[in-house]
Amino acid sequence: xxxxxxALVSVALSLGAxxxxxxxxRVPLIRNHPLLYIVAFALAAAIAAVAALRAPRWPSLTxxxxxxxxxxxxxxxxxxxxxxxxxxxxxxxGQPAPDFTLPDAKxxxxxxxxxxxxxxxxxxxxxxxx
Amino acid sequence: MLTELGDEGVQILAISPDSNERSQExxxxxRARYRFLADRDLAVTKRYGLLHPRGGEKGQDVPVPAxxxxxxxxxxxxxxxxxxxxxxxxxxxxxxxxRAIK
Numbered sequence: 001x002x003x004x005x006x007a008l009v010s011v012a013l014s015l016g017a018x019x020x021x022x023x024x025x026r027v028p029l030i031r032n033h034p035l036l037y038i039v040a041f042a043l044a045a046a047i048a049a050v051a052a053l054r055a056p057r058w059p060s061l062t063x064x065x066x067x068x069x070x071x072x073x074x075x076x077x078x079x080x081x082x083x084x085x086x087x088x089x090x091x092x093x094g095q096p097a098p099d100f101t102l103p104d105a106k107x108x109x110x111x112x113x114x115x116x117x118x119x120x121x122x123x124x125x126x127x128x129x130x
Numbered sequence: 131m132l133t134e135l136g137d138e139g140v141q142i143l144a145i146s147p148d149s150n151e152r153s154q155e156x157x158x159x160x161r162a163r164y165r166f167l168a169d170r171d172l173a174v175t176k177r178y179g180l181l182h183p184r185g186g187e188k189g190q191d192v193p194v195p196a197x198x199x200x201x202x203x204x205x206x207x208x209x210x211x212x213x214x215x216x217x218x219x220x221x222x223x224x225x226x227x228x229r230a231i232k
Contacts, residue, residue, distance in 0.1 A: 034216045082214045087194045090179040091206045097198055100174040102145065102167035105154035110143065110167055113204060120140045120207075120231045121200045122224060125180050125193040127215060128146030 006051035007059035013044040014067050034078050041071040097123065140228045145169050146193060169193070180211070197224060201231045 017040035044067035051060035091097045101111040115121045142164045154166045169175050175193040186192040195212040197219050208227040210219050 034214065078214070078216070082216050084182055084185065084194050084213050084215055086213070087182070087196075087211060088179045089194075089196060089198075089209065089211050090177060091198050091209055093206050093209060095206055096204050097200055097206050098174075098177050099204075100177065102169055102174060105149065105166050105168070110165055112143070112200075115141050115200075115202075116204045117202060118141075120202055120228055121204075122140055122142045122228065123198040123200065124142065124144045125175060125178065125196045126144060126146045127186065127192040127195060128148035 003055065003057065004059045006047050007063040010044040010048040010051070010060070010063035010067055013040055013047070014063075014070050017041060017044075018070070034082070038071065038074050038078060041067055041074050045071055141165070143167055145174060147172055147175075147191075185215075199224065199227045199231070207231055 017037040020040075021034075021037045045064060048060050048064035048067055052064050097112065099111065099113045101109050104110050112121065112123070140163065144164055145167045147169055148166075149168050149170075154164070172181060172191055172193065175181055178196070178198075180194040180196050182192050182194045184191060185194075195215055195218060197210050198206055199208040201207050207230075208224075212218065
């Protein structure tokens, strides 16, 4: 491998993880395993670190700095920012769900209990503001 | 989930603090049986025990992402609550639960 090889591999791995995370968010398998990008950053850091230890030149040192920064940022995002405190959902399997009436996008009121006897219902709570 | 549950004869109610006009347009274009409901003051979110205080990007209160499947009698058959907001239930899992009810 050329003397820039490991550094290029390291940077490519980091960039690939970023592109993969943002462009494959719609793929449930990728989306539901956010640790994958952290593993990729850690691997990129390890490759750059080995290369830097063998020959401390600027390409591998730069790659090491980039991958370490991404590893720290990515870990902070995944383990701190995206974490949600444990919540005690008020619904229980086998019991009726709490009823509610809320306006739809056109302002018409929708009552959960009105679907009884008509169809199954999937209630999705989501954060909005995306 | 938008399209995978489209033809299952199931009503999907999506609740957030937003007013959701654009989400509703999108759902109608995809012919998905989504109805977006606005929980402006998060009263229903709180009643369900799903408030994440100051959990939003701008420090605002937001719901904890959660999915609850009810059968025709309004009985809860399946539910999942997120502990990392990047992770959402696999639509295929939800579709399987809904199919098992019918």
